[in-house]
Amino acid sequence: MIQLHIESKKKPKIYRKLLLPEESRFDLLDELLLLSFDLDDAEYVNFEMVKKDGQVSANKEKILFLPDNDTDLDSEEELIIKWFRKSGDEAIGQVIDTNELFIIRLDSYVQLPMDSEKAICIAGAGDIHTGKLNKINIEEINERIAARELERIIDFLESQEPDYLTLLELANDLKKLKPWEYLESNEIIVIDYGDMNDKVLVSVMGAAGGEFGLMVFDLEHDYDSLAKILFEKNLSSDFSYSLNALTVNFVDRDELEPADYQLIKDCGLTYRGKKNWIQFRSYLEGTHPERPNYIEVELLIDVISTMINITEIRKDGWQYPQVGAHEYPAFKVKTDGELQEIYLLKLQVSKPTFECYEEISMFEKAQYKKKPKSALQLEYDLFYMPFGVEMEQTNRYVYPIVGILVERGSNLVIGHEVISMPKTPPMAQSILWAYLQGLEVRPSKIFVSKEVRPMLQPLAKILGVELVESELPGIREVRGFMENMPMDLF
Known part of the structure; x- marks a missing residue:
């Protein structure tokens, strides 16, 4: 790990000490500087080397890092370890839209356990906004860093090519089991992926004919959508535009959009008959439904695999229990996909309250x-x-x-x-x-x-x-x- 000391050039000396993985690039340092000093609404930082290999630079080398246009840098120059090599090596960081100046100094390279490869703030003092040298909340800074790291990971995963072939094959296996013959659309199943601390709710469509498939709702973010479907009468005509859910639909060939048909064709698959063609959709409130991204496809693969197991259990005699409003049977899933236990999940749902959001003098x-x-x-x-x-x-x-x-x-x-x-x-x-x-x-x-x-x-x-x-x-x-x-x- 690289240990850096970052200090404001203002008086008093407001500073942060950061640990970064050795393969870190200047784009990460840019983000960490802004996050650790609570300047994350700023645009970006330029860096100028003033001491390299323990020597003061005769020609101060500028590293202009522009997140939207980093063509000035090659891959070697972007790595921090190519510039900060010896303890005491320094650079000046300038926050472009605020002109804040910081001294960035290499303290040392630190050997940590193999699993300690996340950037963290380990010390610091002072508030850059007030200029006062008071204590800082290290935990809050690291929460900001962790949230940004998660955002970067999600952005990366969403850019990956989803495994649609596996998803299509599993959906076809589920279709052959005809889960709508065993579960009504209001017999909601909760799937508890305990190790990932995620719970989803699944509704099986098709018991009454018409549409066949699954609707999948994230418990934390999407339950309002499901609750409206289950408990509200006379939903507004534009309700579908405010829906948050993932869907697996078994439709006729002429119901597919050209892109859906091309996806099936590209995977080397084909289907015959009515309600046998497979279509996936991701619904996000206020937006047009799209094909699921990488993360959503991975979730659907897990959900469909579990629903195959649950359908088999239902065929073997498991009965959907008598439950109250907002109460559902939950299947806990191990990391290997095996169903571990069944319990009843009771959701505490309160009526939404509203306030006057307009500031009326x-x-x-x-x-x-x-x-x-x-x-x-x-x-x-x-x-x-x-x-x-x-x-x-x-x-x-x-x-x-x-x-x-x-x-x-x-x-x-x-x-x-x-x-x-x-x-x-x-x-x-x-x-x-x-x-x-x-x-x-x-x-x-x-x-x-x-x-x-x-x-x-x-x-x-x-x-x-x-x-x-x-x-x-x-x-x-x-x-x-x-x-x-x-x-x-x-």
Whole structure:
């Protein structure tokens, strides 16, 4: 491991001591410097060698590291050990967008156990933001470093080619067992991968005919999606756009998209008959469903393997137990894939609570209440448009949300706003509050959908606005018109 001392050139001498794996590159040092000094919202660091091989550099060698354009560096120059060779070797690091300057000095090379190859902060003092030489929270710094390292690993894994052949072969084996003949779609199975501290919930589709396959939900992040399917009546028409799940679908040949068919063909496979062709999808709220990436494929391989075992157990006589709401049988899985035990998992689910996310000053509140109250009745809703738009920030197409305000009765559109981001309570409140501020009068009532009413209630209470839950016939008519318009007209 490489032990580096990094010190701010300001007074007092605020510093950090970091341990890095010997094969570390300057891009890692760049990130560690910013993370350990809580400057991770900065862009990048330039490094200038001032002492190398124990000697002061006559021509200070500059290492310009640009994360988006590192063509100035070859692979040898990027390695820290090619520059920091002897104790005392130094460089100056300059944070480009803040002009903060740091001295980076090699303390030593440290021999640690073979499993100690993660970058860590081992000491330090002072806050770069306040300039005070106070104690620092080493644990918090290392949590930031670990989170960034995990992010780098995930980015790397997602760039790898998924093992679709294994996934297709396993899905075909599951299809032959026809799990929908043994499990209803509401008989949810929990799979507990204990060693990885992951739990997923699996719903088998097909007992009632129609769609056949699996829906897979991550317990920590996706249970809200599953709970809505199981327990809510009259789901909104755009519910599928807010879904978080992985799916395995057995469909007809003509239901496949060209890319799905090409994937099967590239793997040297083919299928015959109805509901025999295999399709995989990754659903992420507010985005177009895509084919699963490397990490998701690895998870689906594990899930399908386990569901094959569970289906065999069900065929051999295991009965789905009598369970209460939010209670499910869980199968614990060993590292070798063997099912270890079955237990009941009871999830504690609380009703979501909302607050007023808009910062409304006393002056703004008074100005709004000065407006004359009228008989005006409005309809307001927030919904996803059924087509995707490209965004630079993601490799998926994003479904834009529309916030719309309509005069009830005349269906006159008073305002509409299209935003490319997920539907959230703060967004619902923000758009409505902007509309209300723009009106010359206060409406007597605002009719809203069942979904957004609880989101808006805290804002309505502060403003003294009456919300009425409704089917919104006016918005339904306008929405149908908007959904048939070309996106570029917006």
